[in-house]
Amino acid sequence: MAAGMGVKVAIAEDRYLGGTCVNVGCVPKKLFVYASHYAESFQEAAGFGLINKGVDFHWPTLRDNKNKEIERLNGIYQSLLTNSGCELINGRAVLVAPHVVAVGDKQYTAKRILIAVGGWPNIPDIPGKEHIISSNEVFYLKEFPKRVLVVGGGYIAVEFAGIFSGLGAETKLAYRGDLFLRGFDREIREFTAAEMAKKGIDLLFNNNVDSIDLQPDGSYLARMSDGSAIETDLIMYATGRNPKVEGLGLEKLGIKQGKNGAIVVNDDFQTNVPSVYALGDVIDRVQLTPVALAEGIALVRNLYAGMNQTVDYSLIPTAVFCQPNIGTVGLNEQQAREEYTNVEVYKSEFRAMKHTISGSAERTFMKMLVDADSKKVLGVHMVGPDAGEIIQGIGIALKAGATKEIFYSTTGIHPTAAEEFVTLRNISL
Numbered sequence: 001m002a003a004g005m006g007v008k009v010a011i012a013e014d015r016y017l018g019g020t021c022v023n024v025g026c027v028p029k030k031l032f033v034y035a036s037h038y039a040e041s042f043q044e045a046a047g048f049g050l051i052n053k054g055v056d057f058h059w060p061t062l063r064d065n066k067n068k069e070i071e072r073l074n075g076i077y078q079s080l081l082t083n084s085g086c087e088l089i090n091g092r093a094v095l096v097a098p099h100v101v102a103v104g105d106k107q108y109t110a111k112r113i114l115i116a117v118g119g120w121p122n123i124p125d126i127p128g129k130e131h132i133i134s135s136n137e138v139f140y141l142k143e144f145p146k147r148v149l150v151v152g153g154g155y156i157a158v159e160f161a162g163i164f165s166g167l168g169a170e171t172k173l174a175y176r177g178d179l180f181l182r183g184f185d186r187e188i189r190e191f192t193a194a195e196m197a198k199k200g201i202d203l204l205f206n207n208n209v210d211s212i213d214l215q216p217d218g219s220y221l222a223r224m225s226d227g228s229a230i231e232t233d234l235i236m237y238a239t240g241r242n243p244k245v246e247g248l249g250l251e252k253l254g255i256k257q258g259k260n261g262a263i264v265v266n267d268d269f270q271t272n273v274p275s276v277y278a279l280g281d282v283i284d285r286v287q288l289t290p291v292a293l294a295e296g297i298a299l300v301r302n303l304y305a306g307m308n309q310t311v312d313y314s315l316i317p318t319a320v321f322c323q324p325n326i327g328t329v330g331l332n333e334q335q336a337r338e339e340y341t342n343v344e345v346y347k348s349e350f351r352a353m354k355h356t357i358s359g360s361a362e363r364t365f366m367k368m369l370v371d372a373d374s375k376k377v378l379g380v381h382m383v384g385p386d387a388g389e390i391i392q393g394i395g396i397a398l399k400a401g402a403t404k405e406i407f408y409s410t411t412g413i414h415p416t417a418a419e420e421f422v423t424l425r426n427i428s429l
């Protein structure tokens with residue numbers, strides 16, 4: 001965007017174009033999520049008269065086709081950069097002075113320096129740490145494991161537990177807390193846990209790995225905090241991500257950082273060194289790709305188009321592509337009750353129309369939180385197929401300040417799951 005406005009721009013990248021999301025994040029993960037649904041869909045098809053005689057999963061096909069798609073996207077990003085007039089520098093840039101970075105043995109000067117290096121998986125230091133893989137490596141496995149232990153309780157852990165299980169692996173998910181997806185609505189978390197357990201995922205809450213031993217047959221023995229031991233073929237940790245700031249030269253320039261290394265910036269994404277800016281996961285505000293995109297757009301417009309644009313971090317819709325999906329926007333019930341005196345809660349739980357014939361026991365759950373005084377909708381949450389697609393549209397409504405009456409007055413599309421949101425009447429206070 002800056003180059004398109006006539007600014008002289010260079011970008012230094014030492015790994016792959018497109019960042020975490022395109023290469024080892026949301027894009028390849030979503031492709032794996034699609035794959036993980038097929039076995040279940042084939043089984044459900046029998047209720048509709050489509051009889052299959054079983055399928056074999058060939059991991060190299062999925063992995064390699066994913067690789068081809070990511071490489072295609074890398075090429076698109078390179079074309080976008082070079083065609084806009086950016087100079088692409090291959091290598092890790094290190095800050096040398098307020099207006100100087102070094103890449104290898106060459107130095108470059110600039111009026112402004114933008115740090116957008118993202119984050120990196122955090123692996124705790126435990127005995128046997130060398131046997132753990134993270135979300136960086138999981139996309140390139142040589143062989144698909146028969147048994148998997150996923151450790152963590154956030155988006156990535158929950159999503160990959162569903163992916164591994166859906167693709168046929170015996171899957172366990174260990175989390176040190178009493179329930180995963182901290183920060184989400186409690187009922188959404190509980191409902192999701194029940195649905196995942198129904199699909200055969202073994203949920204080990206209030207449990208953690210103390211150590212890992214490599215066994216003679218190549219498998220691993222994970223010794224757990226509850227005294228048990230788990231034999232498995234793969235151990236994947238998804239226990240958070242830290243800003244990827246090591247070796248950037250921040251200390252040399254005295255750039256302020258938070259406890260986890262996050263770069264501290266003001267509302268203009270400017271550090272305490274006026275020529276240096278930062279945005280995206282490295283500032284650790286909201287670690288979502290569309291948020292980083294919004295921050296980048298605002299920065300460029302403000303610096304080079306004379307605008308005064310701010311990034312609004314409220315009412316950010318988000319989805320967890322577990323099975324079934326979670327979609328959410330706005331306040332959860334605890335937050336709503338802390339901020340508002342009178343909160344109405346509308347809920348609906350049902351078996352989706354598809355599953356009345358498919359034979360699946362999967363259920364859908366929807367929840368809406370409303371300020372009883374103003375009737376403003378405060379939060380909307382869903383667990384069920386295509387929850388992310390549905391909540392995206394509802395996010396627009398909440399951003400526009402929609403009330404419960406506006407939802408009521410909207411005609412539903414029948415028969416869909418989404419229409420339930422405009423007919424919700426099961427209320428509690």
